[in-house]
Amino acid sequence: MIRNKADVDQGWAWVVMLSSFIAHALIYGLTYSVGVFVVIFLDEFHESSGATAWIGSMNTAACMGISPLSSVLINKYGCRSVLIVGSVISSIGLISSSFATNIYHLYITFGLILGSGLGIAYIPCIISVTEHFEKRRTLALGIAVSGVGIGMLTYPPLTQELLKRYNWRQAVLIIGAILLHGVVCGALLFPCKARLPIHVQLPKRKFISLSMFKKEMYTKLSINNMLFAFGLSIVFVHLPSYIISVGHSEYAAAMLMSVNGIANLIGKILHGIAAQHPTLTATRLYTMSFMMVGIVTLLCPFSSNYYYLLVYCIFLGTFSSCWGSLLPVVLVELIGLHRMNNGYGFIMIYAAVGILLGAPVAGKILTVIK
8 A cells, every 4th residue: 555645644634524423423433323223222212221222232242343344344345435335335224224113123223233234434534534545643633533423422412303303214314314424425536636756655455364363462452342342332422311210301311421422532632642751652552541430430330410420420531532533543553554454443343342242131130130
């Protein structure tokens, strides 16, 4: 693969970063707001918490589990085509969910089809920015993935507003149409024409490679992602229901999830800036933020006060934002840019296993103890 110096850290690279930012808002903003839809499905189909939680878990697990396929497609067709295709599949999955008559239909449409589309679309958002930046890579990734925060901020109140004006099927249909805007983002993911006669030759990207598994730290990082995803899926799927169960309204739950989104947005940018400090490596900051997510979540059940939960959502959003903003940088440092595509795709499989199990296991426990 040949990259032109004119495209690195300047010029069209910033357009790619902006496109990735918007795509993150559309794609992962929806994934992290899945708990809002779980509440809707609970009210509509009256199934158990555990059975309904599988919808959200299958969605996020499919999103991450299909990442290796997305990596393979990028190696063959490029980021531009893959993001466009993923956006179309995502829209089809969400639009078809509006016609569901039971949660088993939603397992397929909202869970597998929508999740797979989001997963195919997500990887090119990360890879494109990683390839277009070197010196400013951490900052650029921090800004790009902060689009997730915009999505988390927007989707919950947007969904609530749509539910006031329409029924839930019409609301889901409209959001499915919004997802199609990812096609426009994908259309912008191509390099600008050469402006300087300076070229950098990178190692040729293999169609598929497993060489990163030879590094012990890559395996450890993969297991780390699986455990973190297990816990985080419980929080994001069940937190809205928990907020309602302790006496707050659905609107209050949606607002708290939006606050979480704002904190996530700011946190990603702050992580990107902080990781550029010469005395604070991306790996060290990544580790400290993971620890803080666990600590604040352990403290969450000690009070049902609205402002207490507000503070929790702020800390949760801020520290959990390190996952998207710092993981690509940590991977590049660990396995190199030429292995980044396959490395990021396969590490998402571990995360998918954690997410697939996390929320349903918690839902089953909740059903038993009730």
